[in-house]
Amino acid sequence: MTEPLVACPECDALHRRRALAPGTKARCVRCRAVLYRRSYLDLDHQLALVTAAILTYMIANCYPIVDLRIQGRLNSATLAGSVLSLWQEGRESVAVLVFVTTLLFPLIDLGALLVLLLLIRRGRPAAAFSPLLRFLQALRPWGMIEVFMLGIVVSLVKLSNMAQVLPGIALWAFGTLTVLLAVILSMDLHNLWDVGENAIKRPAAVPQP
Ligand SMILES: [Zn+2]
Numbered sequence: 001m002t003e004p005l006v007a008c009p010e011c012d013a014l015h016r017r018r019a020l021a022p023g024t025k026a027r028c029v030r031c032r033a034v035l036y037r038r039s040y041l042d043l044d045h046q047l048a049l050v051t052a053a054i055l056t057y058m059i060a061n062c063y064p065i066v067d068l069r070i071q072g073r074l075n076s077a078t079l080a081g082s083v084l085s086l087w088q089e090g091r092e093s094v095a096v097l098v099f100v101t102t103l104l105f106p107l108i109d110l111g112a113l114l115v116l117l118l119l120i121r122r123g124r125p126a127a128a129f130s131p132l133l134r135f136l137q138a139l140r141p142w143g144m145i146e147v148f149m150l151g152i153v154v155s156l157v158k159l160s161n162m163a164q165v166l167p168g169i170a171l172w173a174f175g176t177l178t179v180l181l182a183v184i185l186s187m188d189l190h191n192l193w194d195v196g197e198n199a200i201k202r203p204a205a206v207p208q209p
Pocket residue numbers: 008009010011012013028029030031032033
């Protein structure tokens with residue numbers, strides 16, 4: 001049996017894995033890149049956070065973000081409806097960008113994370129574990145829900161001069177989701193390697209001190 005190993009994400013140097021104190025990180029001896037960290041949150045905390053975020057995501061997308069009262073007429077806008085409006089107004093590229101960064105990527109990110117956490121919790125990560133985790137790492141830079149949230153707030157302030165703006169349920173849900181995602185995105189994915197790797201069968205490799 002070999003000891004659990006960790007490869008440096010920057011230079012591929014192999015290291016023996018050591019137990020870390022909560023809130024600390026291990027660095028590569030060759031290039032100082034962060035190898036893994038130990039979160040203050042344990043697996044059940046992470047699972048609860050991700051589940052809460054998925055529920056909040058659903059609420060955020062099912063209800064209107066704002067109700068606008070303009071000259072006695074009431075207009076409600078959901079996020080999906082806004083994307084559709086952008087598309088119909090001929091702003092296809094903006095519509096696609098908003099759809100991908102605020103609807104699609106956060107959903108895929110949360111879904112993949114939930115599957116990974118459930119796989120680890122079962123104690124036997126499947127063959128899909130490594131590809132899924134790599135996919136998630138590649139996806140991370142593309143979630144921009146906080147940028148979107150800022151855009152909404154700026155738009156609402158501008159709109160408030162022209163119309164009566166009533167914040168919808170989805171606006172509060174998006175605010176909550178932004179906070180939840182900030183916590184979730186701060187959780188290091190290397191930590192999942194750390195937990196999941198123990199149960200993945202790997203070819204024997206030569207550890208470096
Ligand atoms: Zn390195």
